[in-house]
Amino acid sequence: MLGMSGANKKKDAAQKARLEREAAERAAAERSKRLKLLGGAAAVVVVIIAIVLATGAFKDTTGGAEKTKVNGVELSGIQETKDLVAGLPQDGTILGDPNAPVTIIEFADLKCPACQQYEVTQQKKNVDELVRTKKANLQLRLINIIDPNMGTEDGAKARIAAHNLVASDKFWPFVSTVYYNQGLENDTWATDKRLKELATGAPGVGAEALNTRETPQSRQLAADADKLAASLNVQGTPAFFVQPRGTREYTPVEDPAGGMAAAVDAAAKKAKAPATR
């Protein structure tokens, strides 16, 4: 009996050892299979990300604007700027009929990406629907809101350059060209060199018209814009107001993308008769 029991114990131990060995082998094989699958998964992940980044499918901040080479420098939005201002009178910072019943006042910063987005995606529509039809004119008041937030100084320089073009009525094409070619808000991109390139490409402007030094006129225009922005409690850009002709009434437009036409229509009802010359 004892011999039988000893033999059984030995057999059981051998069987247990064999089962454990087989289980360990199965576990090792399983782990190896999983690691291979994991390697495959990692490769798939890398390929997916590489394809996404390589296709460059991120937002086109110029709204798909045409690119043109001007003196060897590639600039965006030259044609779009021409289309924006084509056939419209320009009077300093005002685009369109200066006697229109309503003035749309836009506060903007040349370094503000939200202003840039508005300029390239919405401005043409507003100009075509409201300015070309003489329901309103559009006045751009440049304020400097990004520089203090980002610790840069080139926004002020770009504003001076734009304001120095007001007297020659070259303000609008320059501003539009700057927006289509705007750099990052935290970068110092509005250098003398870059602004000269942009002035060269801006339709009807030219490098010789550019002046980035502060002048009495640029100082006055900046001060006027800042003062009006402060009195209207403008906290961010772009900010829009409509002003009926002959009044000092400024009504904010909360939804400039969808509600500008209604705001202009409402303001037109309060417009006074045009001044006779």
Added chain:
Amino acid sequence: MRDQRLRIVSVVLALIGLASAGYLTYSKYAHDGVCGVSSGCTTVQQSEWSELFGIPVSVLGILGYVAFLGLLLLAPQRNEIVRLLLVVGTGVGFLFSMFLMYRAYVTLEAFCPFCTTSAVMMTLLAIISTVRFVLGPGPEGPGPGTSALAADGPRGATAE
């Protein structure tokens, strides 16, 4: 049991990520288009890296977290394909988040707490999903205390 705990942790992480992506989507539509009153998140959301194929990346984040929650809560957890899909999905989310973090912190120099929260959640989800896949679903059976070896034992013996 360990797999079940990791799954619960993953669900919690995905819910936190979903909340972050949801807030970013809300803020994009509520505050998009204004400079000067913005936070780092607005700066990030106005940048060229804020949209992919015309879809805001925060919306892609929401879709991703919802998909992960679906896989974690509704799909059979012992299914290897499900576990592998989680590895691939969270892996793509992790790498893409790292790219966006690079753009936010290095290129734009903007600190966006909600973007960062989402990226951290995606990173942890990717790590946990990988660990869960490598460890396997564990033993099927009565519950705690049943080892993979013991569960495999009888089957091995029967095969003999």
